[in-house]
Amino acid sequence: MTNTMPVAVQEEPAPYLDHDGLWKKVITDLFEPFLLFFVPDLYEQLDWNKQPDSLEQELKRTFPEKKGTKYTDKLMKVHLKDGKEQWVLVHVEIQGSKEDDFPERMFQYFYRIFDKYKQKIYAIALLTDADQSFQPTSYEYHFHGTTLTYAYNTYKIRAQDEEALLKSNNPFALVVLAGKYMLKSENNADDRYQFKRQLFELILHNKNYSQAYTQSLLSFVDYLLTVPEELSQKLQEEFNPIAEEEVSLMHNTSFPDPPTLKPLFDKLRKEREEGRMEGREEGIEASKRKIAEVMLNNGYSDEEIIKMTSITENELNGIKNKI
Secondary structure (H helix, E strand, O other): OOOOOOOOOOOOOOOOOOHHHHHHHHHHHOHHHHHHHHOHHHHHHEOOOOOOEEOHHHHHHHOOOOOOOOOOEEEEEEEEOOOOOOEEEEEEEEEOOOOOOHHHHHHHHHHHHHHHHOOEEEEEEEEOOOOOOOOOOEEEEEEOOEEEEEEOEEEEHHHOOHHHHHHOOOOHHHHHHHHHHHHHOOOOHHHHHHHHHHHHHHHHOOOOOOHHHHHHHHHHHHHHOOOOHHHHHHHHHHHHHHHHHHOOOHHHOOOOOOOOOHHHHHHHHHHHHHHHHHHHHHHHHHHHHHHHHHHHHOOOOHHHHHHHHOOOHHHHHHHHHHO
16 A cells, blocks of 8 residues: 655745735735734824825935835824824834845934924834844944934844734734744745635634725735645635635725635625626516506506516416416
């Protein structure tokens, strides 16, 4: 008897994916839970009836990119709820690789933003890289008695506790968990498939997330944790019953469908439209029969009724028998 061992899926080189851009988008989509996750004391001081403003273009003008470089960062304006006009800038830097000049760049962002807006700044660096030794927390400058220390908040995705993230009720915890899972499964498509499947289940089964949050999370996980085509098809098969039960309301969101679940969403939309058409046709036929019944009671001939309602002779006889 020959023992057969499961063969690991051979992973093809993935097309280029802007991981930093994915982080930037999900932070924008889930900005309120993002702030609650990282700075709950600041979150409580903010007036969430006023929409946070994204200052992307202002940031680019304040800190233009050098030729050949592309930095991914967020600059959001949020309002306090104490009645004052004062507002707070939240500067988020997403760093996906080790760079020696990163602390200096954080300081440059700070002083240029402060000089331009003269407002309070909350700065945090999300480190999404795999290098355990890279965890910069401050910029130091010393020159003949002139000294400067600029400290900022740092959050290392790789170092976070998986169990704590799973227990959190904040949807942004799943964003962090997806980042951690990507690093853990960087060279193993089968592991990445299992992580992706787990995250899909957690997102789809949570009844407390809004449609927009659910769709944004699904897209982020789907694009971040890419798997080979055969594993994507396997996910589609496994999530078909869940999608039918859980995702029936997502057709109203403005987010694009996540690629792995898009066939399921398309199927739901088609079935929903077919159901509407079928119901509409049934309603029309019921109205015709009702009109035919009224016409019979008012002495119209069979020929007149058939001509005016387009029902068949057998249908008309059925109505007669019913009367």
